[in-house]
Amino acid sequence: MKNDNIYQFRSYAKMNWFLKIGQRRQDGYHNILSVMQLIDFYDTIDLYFTDQNCDEIQCNYEIPTGKKSLLGRLFHLLRDLKPQLKDRYFGVKITKNIPPSSGLGGASSNVANILKKMNEILQLSFENEKMIEISAKLGSDIPFFTTGFPFAIISGKGEKVIPLHQPPEKYIVLVFPEVGIDTCWAYREWDIEQEKDKFQDLPPVKEFIDDFSPNQIEKYIWNDFEKIIYKHFPEFGSYKETLEQMGCSSVFMTGSGSTIIGIAPNQEKAVDIVKELKQKGIHSRWSTTILKDDSNPKVVLEGGENHD
Ligand SMILES: C[C@@](CO)(OP(=O)(O)O)[C@H](O)COP(=O)(O)OP(=O)(O)OC[C@H]1O[C@@H](n2ccc(N)nc2=O)[C@H](O)[C@@H]1O
Numbered sequence: 001m002k003n004d005n006i007y008q009f010r011s012y013a014k015m016n017w018f019l020k021i022g023q024r025r026q027d028g029y030h031n032i033l034s035v036m037q038l039i040d041f042y043d044t045i046d047l048y049f050t051d052q053n054c055d056e057i058q059c060n061y062e063i064p065t066g067k068k069s070l071l072g073r074l075f076h077l078l079r080d081l082k083p084q085l086k087d088r089y090f091g092v093k094i095t096k097n098i099p100p101s102s103g104l105g106g107a108s109s110n111v112a113n114i115l116k117k118m119n120e121i122l123q124l125s126f127e128n129e130k131m132i133e134i135s136a137k138l139g140s141d142i143p144f145f146t147t148g149f150p151f152a153i154i155s156g157k158g159e160k161v162i163p164l165h166q167p168p169e170k171y172i173v174l175v176f177p178e179v180g181i182d183t184c185w186a187y188r189e190w191d192i193e194q195e196k197d198k199f200q201d202l203p204p205v206k207e208f209i210d211d212f213s214p215n216q217i218e219k220y221i222w223n224d225f226e227k228i229i230y231k232h233f234p235e236f237g238s239y240k241e242t243l244e245q246m247g248c249s250s251v252f253m254t255g256s257g258s259t260i261i262g263i264a265p266n267q268e269k270a271v272d273i274v275k276e277l278k279q280k281g282i283h284s285r286w287s288t289t290i291l292k293d294d295s296n297p298k299v300v301l302e303g304g305e306n307h308d
């Protein structure tokens with residue numbers, strides 16, 4: 001049974017403008033250097049307290065919900081850190097738009113936004129540094145979402161997040177191939193490729209920032225995973241070609257895939273491209289990059305009514 005208060009909020013996706021993979025570390029993760037930005041494409045989350053003796057997780061996609069799942073681990077960690085939560089149980093209803101395993105960080109965004117909301121409503125008093133520490137324990141992409149910076153440079157395994165200024169304002173077209181990509185698999189494939197060549201050194205973060213001009217963002221577009229993913233899924237290459245032919249100035253993959261992003265010159269063109277893709281039976285949508293983190297509305301819904 002639900003308590004009367006439902007907290008509803010959005011959980012935005014990210015895109016990687018730039019992603020380079022460095023050395024594999026002792027802990028099995030890789031050092032990366034990435035430039036990420038939030039995009040205006042989101043899941044909606046309802047958070048509530050339940051008087052059942054267990055947490056409840058519902059989602060319109062099949063996602064893991066057990067103790068070992070991301071949310072299971074988040075709740076466990078919070079109860080460990082805050083014993084006053086031991087007898088409180090949480091309900092989460094996720095209405096997903098962001099396809100799982102699409103390189104858009106949907107799961108990481110969900111966890112980060114639930115953590116932030118719990119910190120706020122339960123007055124857990126976790127400072128920023130602690131929030132990042134908790135996030136990094138759960139997943140490499142989560143710290144970016146926890147900071148709330150709309151545009152940032154990411155390093156370490158993902159836990160070092162430095163905000164960047166002048167977030168680019170772009171219209172984008174997202175193409176969703178029918179299959180998602182398992183991030184673990186993509187990193188494993190990367191390792192196999194590197195053993196043939198040599199692991200690359202990443203540019204130092206400071207040097208990268210000093211040379212970086214956000215108004216020329218398209219110059220920096222790069223993704224180390226692209227070659228590998230196109231090798232295993234050659235059909236993705238045809239989406240890239242199609243987006244280029246339809247007038248996108250740059251086309252690239254986000255994260256470990258599978259979403260392919262095209263930069264459209266304006267909104268009208270973005271809408272037309274999506275229409276044309278639909279006629280070809282290709283699943284896509286247009287969106288924009290996010291410039292400020294003021295878009296996460298703090299809506300408290302009383303009695304479950306939707307006032308959004
Ligand atoms: C590739 C990126 C780029 O932003 O994003 P996605 O495509 O997943 O969105 C991230 O590095 C993914 O972050 P995330 O999806 O949170 O990965 P995690 O759950 O922490 O890790 C999944 C697996 O990926 C590998 N992994 C992840 C991050 C990293 N820096 N090095 C790794 O080697 C590890 O094998 C790990 O077991």
Ligand SMILES: Nc1ncnc2c1ncn2[C@@H]1O[C@H](COP(=O)(O)OP(=O)(O)O)[C@@H](O)[C@H]1O
Nearest residue numbers: 063064070100101102103104105106107108110
């Ligand atoms: N709330 C969630 N939303 C989406 N996927 C989830 C969620 N919780 C756990 N997962 C699992 O996380 C993986 C996908 O993570 P996601 O962030 O959607 O993709 P990506 O890492 O490619 O950006 C899948 O294995 C999925 O089962």
